[in-house]
Amino acid sequence: MRSKPDAESRPEFETDLRRRLLLELSSVKIRKSQPIFSMTRTFRIVLGGLAVAAVAAAVIVPFFMHRQGSGTIALLGTSTSVTQVGDDAFGPLNGLGTIDTGGNAGGSAKETATSPASSALAPVAASPMMSVMASGAETSGSAVSGSGTASPAIIVRPMPPLRFPAVTYVYKGDPIHQDQRKLNVLKSIPVALSADQITSVLAGLGGNAMSIPSFDGALVTNVTLSENSHFGYTINADLTAGTFSIYENYSEWPQDNGSPLTATEVPATDTIIGIADAFLADHGISTSTYAIPELTRQIGIVVPIVRPMAGAAAATSGSSAIASMPMIPYRPDSVEVLYPLTVNGMRVYSSSGAQIGLQVTVNLRYGKVSAVSGLAVTQYQSSAYDAITDSSTIISLAEHPSVYPIIYNGIMGVSSGATGATDINLGTPALAYEEVYQSDGKGGSSEFFVPAYVFPETTGPNAGTGSVIVPLVASFEQNSNGGGVMKPMPVPLEAPAVK
Amino acid sequence: MNDAEIIAAIQVGDTEQFGLLYDAYFQRIFAYIFYRTRNRAVAEDLVSTTFFKAVNGIGKFDSRKGTFSAWLYRIARNTLYDHGRRKANVVPIEYAENVSSGDNPDKTVADRRLVEEVRAILADLPSGQREIVSMRAWDGLSYTEIAEILGKSEGSCKMAFHRASIKFRTLLP
Numbered sequence: 001m002r003s004k005p006d007a008e009s010r011p012e013f014e015t016d017l018r019r020r021l022l023l024e025l026s027s028v029k030i031r032k033s034q035p036i037f038s039m040t041r042t043f044r045i046v047l048g049g050l051a052v053a054a055v056a057a058a059v060i061v062p063f064f065m066h067r068q069g070s071g072t073i074a075l076l077g078t079s080t081s082v083t084q085v086g087d088d089a090f091g092p093l094n095g096l097g098t099i100d101t102g103g104n105a106g107g108s109a110k111e112t113a114t115s116p117a118s119s120a121l122a123p124v125a126a127s128p129m130m131s132v133m134a135s136g137a138e139t140s141g142s143a144v145s146g147s148g149t150a151s152p153a154i155i156v157r158p159m160p161p162l163r164f165p166a167v168t169y170v171y172k173g174d175p176i177h178q179d180q181r182k183l184n185v186l187k188s189i190p191v192a193l194s195a196d197q198i199t200s201v202l203a204g205l206g207g208n209a210m211s212i213p214s215f216d217g218a219l220v221t222n223v224t225l226s227e228n229s230h231f232g233y234t235i236n237a238d239l240t241a242g243t244f245s246i247y248e249n250y251s252e253w254p255q256d257n258g259s260p261l262t263a264t265e266v267p268a269t270d271t272i273i274g275i276a277d278a279f280l281a282d283h284g285i286s287t288s289t290y291a292i293p294e295l296t297r298q299i300g301i302v303v304p305i306v307r308p309m310a311g312a313a314a315a316t317s318g319s320s321a322i323a324s325m326p327m328i329p330y331r332p333d334s335v336e337v338l339y340p341l342t343v344n345g346m347r348v349y350s351s352s353g354a355q356i357g358l359q360v361t362v363n364l365r366y367g368k369v370s371a372v373s374g375l376a377v378t379q380y381q382s383s384a385y386d387a388i389t390d391s392s393t394i395i396s397l398a399e400h401p402s403v404y405p406i407i408y409n410g411i412m413g414v415s416s417g418a419t420g421a422t423d424i425n426l427g428t429p430a431l432a433y434e435e436v437y438q439s440d441g442k443g444g445s446s447e448f449f450v451p452a453y454v455f456p457e458t459t460g461p462n463a464g465t466g467s468v469i470v471p472l473v474a475s476f477e478q479n480s481n482g483g484g485v486m487k488p489m490p491v492p493l494e495a496p497a498v499k
Numbered sequence: 500m501n502d503a504e505i506i507a508a509i510q511v512g513d514t515e516q517f518g519l520l521y522d523a524y525f526q527r528i529f530a531y532i533f534y535r536t537r538n539r540a541v542a543e544d545l546v547s548t549t550f551f552k553a554v555n556g557i558g559k560f561d562s563r564k565g566t567f568s569a570w571l572y573r574i575a576r577n578t579l580y581d582h583g584r585r586k587a588n589v590v591p592i593e594y595a596e597n598v599s600s601g602d603n604p605d606k607t608v609a610d611r612r613l614v615e616e617v618r619a620i621l622a623d624l625p626s627g628q629r630e631i632v633s634m635r636a637w638d639g640l641s642y643t644e645i646a647e648i649l650g651k652s653e654g655s656c657k658m659a660f661h662r663a664s665i666k667f668r669t670l671l672p
Contacts, residue, residue, distance in 0.1 A: 007530040013543050014529075017550065018521050024554050025514035288551040291544070345544050345582060 016292055023281040024288060081379045082186065082344065089383035090187050093438060093448065093475045169399040169468060172458065173428030176391040182384040183472055186343065186433065188447035191242035191377040228252065231368060242377030246283075248363075248370045261331045266364055269295055276337040276360040279369040289378070290339035290357055291347065334363050334370060343380070348433040348449055353467040356435050380449070385473045387451070397470045398426055398455045424460035426468060429453035434469045503562035510558060517557070520567065521550065528575050531638050535579055545582055549575045569647035572640070576648065620670050628659045635660050 223237045232252040237244045267275075273293050280287060287293075339358040341348045348356040361371035388394055433449035450471045457466035500508070500519070508516045528549055533542040552574050560570060621629055630649070634640045635656075642660075646653040 007533040007542075009526065009529045009533075009543070009546075010539075014525055017547055018518060018525070020547075021521060021550055021554050022515065022518060024551065025509070025517050025557075288547075288555070291547075342544065345541070345548075 013292070019277070020287060023277055024286060026281055082382050083380070084184075084382045087182065087384045089381070090185065090446075090448070093185065093385070093436075093450075093473065167422045167424050167460065169455075170423045170425050171395045171399055171455070172425040173455070176394055176429070176453075178387065178389050178391065178394060178453070178472060180387055181389060183387040183451040184382045185385050185451070185473055186380040186382050186449035188449070189379045189381055190240065191379050231366070242379075244375040246372040246375070253370070254366075261333065261364060263331070266331055267367065272335060272362050272364070273337055275362050275367060276339075276369060279360065279372070280358075285358075285372070285375065287339050287358065289342060291342050293337050293339045293360075296336045296338045296354070296359075331364075333365050334361050336361050341374075343378075343433060343449060346432050346451075347454075348435055349452070349454055349467070349469050350435050351469060353454070353469055385475065387472050388474050394453060394470055394472070398429070398453070398468050422460065424462075424466075425458045426455040427458040429455045429470070432469075434471050436471070502567040506557060506560055506562055506567060510560075517554065524568070524571055525550075527638065528571060531572065531575055531634075532579060534633065534637055536582070541582070545575075545578050549578045552578070565647055566644070569644055572644070572648045616670070617667075620667055624663055624666070628663055631656050631659045632663045 221238070221240050223239060224234065225237075226232065226234045226249050228249065228251075230252055232249040233246050234249045235244065235246050272295065276293060277287075337360045338355060339360070340355045341357040350356060356374070358374040359372070360369055361373075362368070363370040388397075430453070432452055432454045434452035436448045436450050437445045438448060439445050450473050452469050452471040455468045455470065457463055457468070460466070500516075502520065502523075505516045505519050525546075529542060529546050532545045532549070533539065536542050536545065549571070553571055556574075560567065621632065624632065627649075631645055634645050634648070635642070640648070642653045642656045645651075645656045649656070
């Protein structure tokens with residue numbers, strides 16, 4: 001017994017799992033013979049363009065299992081179906097190019113002479129986003145009355161150019177041993193629901209099977225339902241792809257013009273997640289295939305107020321001006337709760353390092369869920385592909401990611417003022433999937449989950465949240481689409497900087 | 500209330516009662532999985548999977564056909580096997596290694612040496628016997644439960660453990 005290993009669990013994990021399990025049970029009516037739908041709300045069905053009137057009397061998003069063909073399709077997150085097919089079955093997966101596994105993927109971490117990191121500051125063209133400000137003194141057309149009161153005119157000015165400090169990634173983790181010569185790539189298979197399933201879904205939603213006899217053979221491909229009540233929702237179902245989204249029925253939600261939330265008006269993280277949990281449970285949406293939920297962005301971080309500079313200053317570098325600007329706390333009206341997707345026990349990341357999963361938007365002002373995205377019927381095929389086993393190649397790929405410049409999570413345009421590159425250390429990676437899209441040659445694209453190493457950033461402004469993703473399948477290169485572009489925050493209208 | 504009564508209550512809609520089952524079995528299932536995966540994050544994922552499977556199947560559970568405990572352990576065991584098939588570097592369930600060697604500073608030097616010796620002896624045991632020993636010694640399961648989980652007779656489980664204990668007494672100082 002003295003040799004018995006210590007196995008203490010984390011109290012927060014135990015508590016959170018208990019809560020999720022009870023929520024799961026509360027949303028599923030127990031029957032010994034078969035699972036059941038959860039029906040809690042009333043919706044009015046609106047089908048644009050079709051002369052069919054039906055009044056739904058039951059909840060959206062029924063939660064049930066059906067058999068189709070040779071496998072069981074789990075609807076809406078109860079489990080994932082993975083079918084193994086032959087090696088390299090999806091054809092050549094070249095992405096944006098190929099990786100030379102002979103070790104030529106990159107030089108040493110400090111070879112910055114020819115890399116984008118060589119310039120200390122990478123100037124970005126003036127943002128097309130304009131700031132709109134009222135000025136009483138800078139418009140020649142303003143009319144000044146005898147009393148001195150000017151009629152404000154609108155001046156549109158370009159934002160000052162944003163500059164991003166260059167960075168260099170340096171691996172500081174444990175030795176890497178990736179010795180699996182073959183790794184399974186998953187291909188997402190769109191699930192087109194059968195006529196029976198569509199009928200069942202609609203029957204579950206409305207209590208009446210939808211039939212359109214005057215359109216014999218017509219296949220329902222998309223359904224939109226709207227709840228025309230205060231704080232009602234709109235649900236969109238793409239029945240050919242098996243995806244669902246829920247969002248606020250804008251005509252039934254207040255349009256906010258309020259001032260930013262104060263610190264006391266922002267609920268605690270646990271409360272926010274509880275709101276998301278309760279909404280999912282109320283509507284029979286299982287979270288069993290997802291990891292513990294988390295907020296995707298920290299509330300209350302400090303960001304600079306970016307304003308246009310007047311006169312000559314607007315044409316020059318804005319880095320030092322930005323650095324000296326006053327800071328405000330970031331308290332958005334809505335935050336996103338992410339339930340990270342897990343497949344085969346591994347998490348899934350986009351190429352920019354963000355986790356993929358079920359996203360629930362919570363409106364903090366009203367304490368309500370305003371949107372849910374990422375709901376889908378999940379089904380995959382799995383095929384083994386040659387893997388990268390050379391650790392030096394893997395590390396080199398991590399230290400020279402194709403996503404550039406660096407996304408500074410929640411922080412906009414802050415310049416360190418350094419003239420040289422800044423090192424960002426990377427820690428020991430974890431195995432996960434990278435979500436990659438590839439054109440199918442027919443105008444569409446296929447989604448793949450590629451085994452990858454996720455290297456956490458351990459230093460720098462994204463320490464603890466940022467990461468670099470390195471796919472381990474030899475025929476993939478890191479996908480740079482959409483990465484590295486800073487999304488400007490809304491610019492508050494305020495008094496002119498100069499009169 | 501015993502497990503069968505709790506399950507009966509759950510099956511007629513009193514789902515909150517599942518909390519009683521969870522509180523009674525969580526630590527045991529966590530330990531069972533943690534001993535065999537040697538990784539806390541993996542253990543948490545597998546424990547979650549185990550309990551969600553139990554939640555989704557509890558409507559069909561028939562107390563007349565077996566105990567809830569054995570059923571839950573079988574789910575955990577199958578979840579471990581599924582995980583082991585996917586991960587080549589996961590320690591097989593039959594090889595119950597010491598998961599805390601070198602990690603716990605509270606362990607004395609003598610304890611750590613004992614752990615190594617126990618591990619070596621365990622490694623020499625046939626896989627089925629090894630599993631019975633670890634379930635009895637580390638998971639604290641009764642012979643009845645072990646027999647039910649593994650689908651063996653209670654007598655054969657007792658005999659297997661008895662033979663292993665003789666070997667331990669012979670080889671350990």
